[in-house]
Amino acid sequence: MALEGMLIAAFIVGLLGGVHCLGMCGGVVGTLTFSLTPKHQLSQWRMLPFQLAYNLGRISSYVIIGALIGLLAASLTTLVPFLPFQQALQVFAGLFMIALGLYLGGWWLGVAAVERLGAGLWRRLQPFTQKLTPVRTLPQAWLYGLVWGWLPCGLVYSVLIMAFSAASMTQGALVMLAFGLGTLPNLMLMGVFAFYFTRWARLTWVKRSAGATVMLMGLWQIYLALSLTVV
Template sequence: MAPMLEQSLFAVFLVGLLGGTHCVGMCGGIVAAISLQLPGQGTRFSYHFAYNAGRILSYAIAGAIAGAVGASTLLLKGFWPVQQGLYVVANLMLVALGLYLAGVWQAVTQIERLGVRLWRRLQPFSKRFLPVRRPAQAFALGALWGWLPCGLVYSVLISALASGSAYSGAATMLAFGLGTLPNLIAMGLFAQQLQVLTKNIWVRRMAGLLVAGFGAWGLARVALASL
């Protein structure tokens, strides 16, 4: 795996992990609703795992589609400015995400408006899987809820678009999804301890600066290549 891809995967994993407050705000109500309907405490982990597995699968599928669309420009001669432009946009989004994590700039949340129309068409299907009685229903509900409009998801999806292939796009979104996993699956297990970490202002600032640094380094590489 190329070093730059590894850096990008680590960056988006941090975005998912330390963007946990946003993720819990977006999906925490869904997880809580599922929890209230479940049988004994001993079986709850399998339901939450199934829900999150479905959600992350949808992220990976969206990333593969975005990566494939971005990669299609590689097949067209003379489209290097487009490829370079996508790379610049992807790194700008990393900078924006880093600033979001650091609590400096909240603009990425405005991107959620882009998916509202699609979600209005998908949301009614969720009624087919409620109330949740089997892990398979939780998985299907999670797969559907993976398309919920989310500024963080859409911002990382732009990075997937510029990743160069369907595989890299899927890997980018998978890394992000795995980053969100601890916050959501652990809500009823050790959420209090985890939230102490994710809400710590210095942890968020340092992680935000690290993510923004990855984006800034990518932009610097473009600038140096153009000299």
């Protein structure tokens, strides 16, 4: 898949993943929103800079992880033929996106098992968030978000596979940046209008529409990967 296609796909997956973000990050967003001491508590609109700082920290983590995973893939391509390696990764990423779509739509919950694989690392990192609360400054909010970005998430893992298939440090970082920007509207809305967003995201038709769209994107990615063999 060309870089442009990967960036578009990563952005759309992030945008449609708001339903999943509600379950994974809703508690974190609530904690961040209400972690200010009474002296520093702000109105919904004045919380926006803090919410933006949290989310930029989170996206910064995604970019770092994408760069590292892209660098790893680039080093592996020196050991194996590049095209078959890239095809296999893209097909795997497409299959994972189909599984993720089933998860988002509530049809199959197998992706939850994958998310548990990162629980050990998160347990090591979570104590740092406790040292950063209550949040009083924007740099503190950014650091909190930087740790938050390592929260185990099947949505992130699916896009990381896509970033890995790019086999480039720069492109891996760009793919994760596009994904992070796609998640930004949902999580910003969740932080400022948590009650209304929660009710909307729990609607069955919303979850199933998002899930079906992600599944179609997974099928499209598999098609593009297999079409690379066509001369």
